Amino acid sequence: MSRLVMKFGGTSVANIERIRNVALHVKREAEAGNQVAVVVSAMAGKTDELVAWCSEAAPLHNGPEYDAVVASGEQVTAGLLAIVLEEIGIPARSWQGWQIPILTTDAHGSARIESIDGGEIVRRMERYGEVAVVAGFQGMHKETGRLTTLGRGGSDTSAVAVAAAIHAERCDIYTDVDGVYTTDPRIVPRAKRMERIAFEEMLEMASLGAKVLQVRSVELAMVYKVPTYVRSSFDDPAAPGAGTLICSEEDIVEQPVVSGIAFSRDEAQITLRRVADKPGVAAGIFGPLAEANINVDMIIQVVSDDTTTTDLTFTVGTADYERARNILESRRGQIGYADMQGQTEVVKVSAIGIGMRSHAGVAARAFRALAEKGINIRAITTSEIKFSVLIDEAYTELAVRTLHSLYGLDRAA
Numbered sequence: 557m558s559r560l561v562m563k564f565g566g567t568s569v570a571n572i573e574r575i576r577n578v579a580l581h582v583k584r585e586a587e588a589g590n591q592v593a594v595v596v597s598a599m600a601g602k603t604d605e606l607v608a609w610c611s612e613a614a615p616l617h618n619g620p621e622y623d624a625v626v627a628s629g630e631q632v633t634a635g636l637l638a639i640v641l642e643e644i645g646i647p648a649r650s651w652q653g654w655q656i657p658i659l660t661t662d663a664h665g666s667a668r669i670e671s672i673d674g675g676e677i678v679r680r681m682e683r684y685g686e687v688a689v690v691a692g693f694q695g696m697h698k699e700t701g702r703l704t705t706l707g708r709g710g711s712d713t714s715a716v717a718v719a720a721a722i723h724a725e726r727c728d729i730y731t732d733v734d735g736v737y738t739t740d741p742r743i744v745p746r747a748k749r750m751e752r753i754a755f756e757e758m759l760e761m762a763s764l765g766a767k768v769l770q771v772r773s774v775e776l777a778m779v780y781k782v783p784t785y786v787r788s789s790f791d792d793p794a795a796p797g798a799g800t801l802i803c804s805e806e807d808i809v810e811q812p813v814v815s816g817i818a819f820s821r822d823e824a825q826i827t828l829r830r831v832a833d834k835p836g837v838a839a840g841i842f843g844p845l846a847e848a849n850i851n852v853d854m855i856i857q858v859v860s861d862d863t864t865t866t867d868l869t870f871t872v873g874t875a876d877y878e879r880a881r882n883i884l885e886s887r888r889g890q891i892g893y894a895d896m897q898g899q900t901e902v903v904k905v906s907a908i909g910i911g912m913r914s915h916a917g918v919a920a921r922a923f924r925a926l927a928e929k930g931i932n933i934r935a936i937t938t939s940e941i942k943f944s945v946l947i948d949e950a951y952t953e954l955a956v957r958t959l960h961s962l963y964g965l966d967r968a969a
């Protein structure tokens with residue numbers, strides 16, 4: 557007998573019929589003798605609607621009330637699934653975040669889980685064989701007693717955290733795709749489903765644009781070593797397909813040099829021309845951005861012709877672009893630059909693989925291949941298991957396809 561967490565995303569619980577289908581997946585695992593905790597998202601589109609209602613009610617609404625509103629979507633699906641499970645003879649009860657409790661920080665709208673008491677859930681599994689149906693995405697801040705939410709996509713994180721708290725053998729994330737692909741199959745039809753991917757690689761894939769899982773959930777899975785399985789809720793509940801297992805790298809036998817290609821259109825580039833080339837200038841630029849909670853990603857600095865000034869290019873998320881420009885504009889005097897230029901039509905394409913640690917020249921091959929296609933690289937960053945290039949957005953598909961076949965990831969036709 558094993559203990560499992562099964563998580564179902566918004567499209568999997570989009571209506572009552574789909575919730576019935578989810579119940580059949582749960583039934584299969586429960587009848588196989590497993591102790592099961594289920595974590596659910598809100599019905600597809602529900603959270604967007606709730607978020608929009610908050611903005612309509614008041615553009616600058618307060619954080620705790622926003623959370624009170626948006627957390628409600630998960631309360632509904634947790635209750636509905638428990639009802640449907642009971643109806644087909646599986647003992648179940650719903651749990652809201654605060655009832656467990658799942659305690660979080662008070663960063664409303666993007667709170668982090670601090671602790672989960674899984675004791676009562678486990679006791680009831682053992683004593684009554686009861687399935688715990690947990691509302692994802694929500695928690696509570698202990699000191700204020702207020703509801704919190706974990707940021708968009710946060711139910712994945714709820715699921716992995718519950719799995720760690722109840723010492724589950726595995727966390728199964730059921731979604732509308734049947735696993736993690738070498739890249740987005742909508743861009744590269746010959747992308748392959750991976751059998752396995754290492755935690756570190758998945759963390760990079762998710763951080764660099766792959767949208768399957770919330771980044772924080774992968775971090776937690778890695779820290780607590782929770783084997784996490786991404787699989788489809790649209791498979792026949794009686795005969796589910798394989799999915800992708802996210803696991804420790806030791807559990808992966810054949811490790812390709814590059815495992816996947818990710819891309820993110822959520823990038824904007826800012827260039828400051830003729831910045832004084834003297835100590836303290838970088839701090840003068842990036843300090844205020846950091847204080848404003850703006851994440852700077854790629855940075856390149858080039859010495860210009862006159863040697864006393866330099867050009868500085870860096871990227872920020874699209875959502876922070878205007879804010880970053882305003883901050884730099886207001887400090888133009890202190891920083892001292894001649895001109896600021898910006899570009900939002902850029903995309904970051906990344907190749908990820910723990911095999912890069914032991915192979916030289918992996919990125920160099922990509923630069924050559926992209927050049928042959930006439931794709932200009934605006935910026936580059938590398939780390940131990942990935943490299944990223946910033947290019948014009950118009951070349952996204954060409955670049956992703958080029959790298960995908962360059963590293964032998966295309967599925968045989």
Ligand code: ASP
Binds near residue numbers: 565566598604693708
């Ligand atoms: N319902 C929330 C959202 O749409 C959380 C989740 O689905 O993971 O972001």
Ligand code: MG
Binds near residue numbers: 565768769770
């Ligand atoms: Mg999701």
